[in-house]
Amino acid sequence: MKKFYLQGLVVVMLMILVLTACGKSDKVKIVLDWTPNTNHTGLYAALDQGYYKDAGLDVEIIQPNESGADTMVASGKVPFGISGQDGLTQARTQNVPVVSIAAIIQHNTSGFAAPASKNIKTPKDYEGKTYGGFGSPFENSVLQAMMEDAKADYSKLKSVSVGDADYFTAIKKDIDFEWIFYAWTGIEAELRKEPLDMLYLKDFNEKLDYYTPVLITNETMIKDNPDTVKAFVAATAKGYKYAIDHPAEAAEILIKAVPDINKDLVRASQKWLSPQYQADAPRWGEQKKTVWDNYANWLTEHKLLEKPLDSDKAFTNQFLPES
Structure with missing residues (x-):
């Protein structure tokens, strides 16, 4: 009798383990970009x-x-x-x-944004202005390409790194424009009632309408x-x-x-x-x-x-x- 009891107990334990395993979720992490x-x-x-x-x-x-x-x-x-x-x-x-x-x-919802008060409407208007960047060679290459296409002098643009500084803080100091994502910073500008002039990358060149x-x-x-x-x-x-x-x-x-x-x-x-x-x-x-x-x-x-x-x-x- 004891033998059968132990065998039955083993079977029950195995069934519990199987059911537990079947109901167990795989632990998975996803890391954000920001x-x-x-x-x-x-x-x-x-x-x-x-x-x-x-x-x-x-x-x-x-x-x-x-x-x-x-x-x-x-x-x-x-x-x-x-x-x-x-x-x-x-x-x-x-x-x-x-x-x-x-x-x-x-579609790429990012681009270069300036307060409307600065009257920066085209890449030609970047001459004599200060760009606040995040330190990537890519951003300066995009700016240079945009300015050259507009027959503007890229050497007249000053670029400085602003790191993680808040956009609305930076542009109230010595920065004239930055690269932003409209869905976040652009919408925040709307809420602040601080209108922007925005030049989307995808509107400049369809090759820059990349996934991001x-x-x-x-x-x-x-x-x-x-x-x-x-x-x-x-x-x-x-x-x-x-x-x-x-x-x-x-x-x-x-x-x-x-x-x-x-x-x-x-x-x-x-x-x-x-x-x-x-x-x-x-x-x-x-x-x-x-x-x-x-x-x-x-x-x-x-x-x-x-x-x-x-x-x-x-x-x-x-x-x-x-x-």
Whole structure:
């Protein structure tokens, strides 16, 4: 009798272990590219609405360390992250094994912005002005190209690094214009009733209408854990679809997750940005090879790429849900 009892106990314990394993969620981290903002709302929506949990994932959204999101993902410390096509293009040509698996926003919403009071309407007006930058050679090359196309003298533009300084603080000092993302800083200017003159990169040259930001992973994850990647992308896509269809509710989800955030800015930004996530693409996250190649070609033309980009290795649509 004791033998049968022990055998039965073993069977029950095994069943408990199996059921526990089946119900267990994979712990997954995603590292942001910056502090939380409306570029990231779909992630928080997927977390709040249980899309990650339904996909068998226990997701934690974290902030980048000093090395940045690209390095954290490339090294395997974190399986997923937020980056941009600009940084990822440079990384791929240096054999960094990061891959873009979804475009968070379809078109480049960034550009050079100046207070309307400074009367900077065209790149010709950059002559004699001071640009506040973040220290990338790429930004100065874009400015030089824009000014040369406008028959302006690039040598008459002064560029200084402002680091993480607040845009509205910088332009009240010695800075005339900066590179901003309209969905955040531009909308904040609207709320402040401080009108801007904005020159979008995509309006200057279609080759600069690149994807920013993008969702990334590394080659090892794609090779060894494709099911996890697919589940994560599918749940994230549902999160962004929620933010597209329910911008007001999605804004409140972000506010709840990040209580110290500027609530009015989140609500206004989300209303502006939600239609931009998918825009004219057939589905959220879709990426085009022409967009990747055009941008790489522009960098090559301006001697900003040491090696050609193999765009087929830089991005993939294979993990996106069909609709």
